[in-house]
Amino acid sequence: MSIFSRFQDIINANINSLLDRAEDPEKMIRLMIQEMEETLIEVRSTSAKVLADKKTLERRMAALEKEADTWEEKAALALLKDREDLARAALAEQSAANETLEIAKEELLALDSHVLDLNSEVAQLQQKLNDAKAKQKSMLAREQTARSKLEIRRRFNRDKLNEAFEKFERYERKMDDMEAEVESYDIGSKDLADEIQDLARDEKVDQALEQLKARMSQKAK
Template sequence: MGIFSRLSDIINSNLNSLLDRAENPEKMIRLIIQEMEETLVEVRSSSARVIADKKDAQRRLSRLQAEVTEWQGKARLALEKDREDLARAALAEKQSIEEEVAVVTQEFNALDDHLLHLSDEISQLQQKLNDAKAKQKTLMMRQTSVTNRQKVRGQLNREQLQDAFDKFERYEQRIDGMESQLEADELGRDPKQGLKTEIESLAQDDSVSEELAQLKAELQAGSDKS
């Protein structure tokens, strides 16, 4: 089923309104253009037939007008020969042909009017088709722009994500390096020796404390004597 039911639907159509209501504007504009092109072919074919009929009417009209002139001449000749009866008959034949001329002339004028109407419709239809193709081009450019923007955005997101991964990897490497350094510093150390040193240090602290207390007592005693 077509989008348009008749030629006037196309000429009076509002492309923007049709596309705004469409679920798939790209598909809709393709269908509209296809139907417009098919209709344009049909209208041009009709115009070709009308042109042919008009030419045929023109030929018949020319032939009939020539016959009118011929019978007019025969009537004149008959009167010149004093044959009024023949002149009367010739004029009657002339009038009969003139009636046919009037009919053919009316047919010719009707065809001419129809052809002018078809020409106007073709002009309007061609303009609508041009508008539709321009609209299609705009839609395609917008679609291409959106697609490119999506690609760029996706690329940026991937780059940002990769940058985050790189930073995390560098942080892990730094931590690994620090841990490795600590482990290297501990290499060759005897855990028992460390414990012994720590206990001896505590004993040394006690010795220093006792000597310090003794010195303080001596100083205090000297102060009391004075």
């Protein structure tokens, strides 16, 4: 199992555990990011170690190549000196060095593959970490909005809303009664302007009455 796969298992386990315990979402997100950062450090540390092993192996391979060449030179020198026995022994050492070199080449290929896998995991993990950090504020804001809406709905469910409307209607009715009571005191009462207008109207009636009496008196004569 790769480190990245193990990391995903850790994150999933933590998420499930936090959800089961109804932990604070902010704490959950912070823990996820912390897990990502710690795993990223671990993967990079492993990658650095593999790269160091690769350099060590490359130096070893260079030494084996040089050793094989040296044994070949010694075998050639032995033949020049008519020492075929020494030449054979030198070539045997060269063969052993070459065999070790081939094994080292296979190890190098495996290390190269491992480095590529680690680089891919680092890139994926870094991208996920960047995405998580970018979405952290948005996720917390969404959680807060959802929590607020839920709290409002819990506080003001349908029954409570109906109760609130009924209270409002009772207060409205009470205001109507108060206003009606005020208006009842005004019934049959007149203000100063109305009384003055009535006096003016009475005076006109009186004048008309006197004029009518005068005309009738003249006709009687």
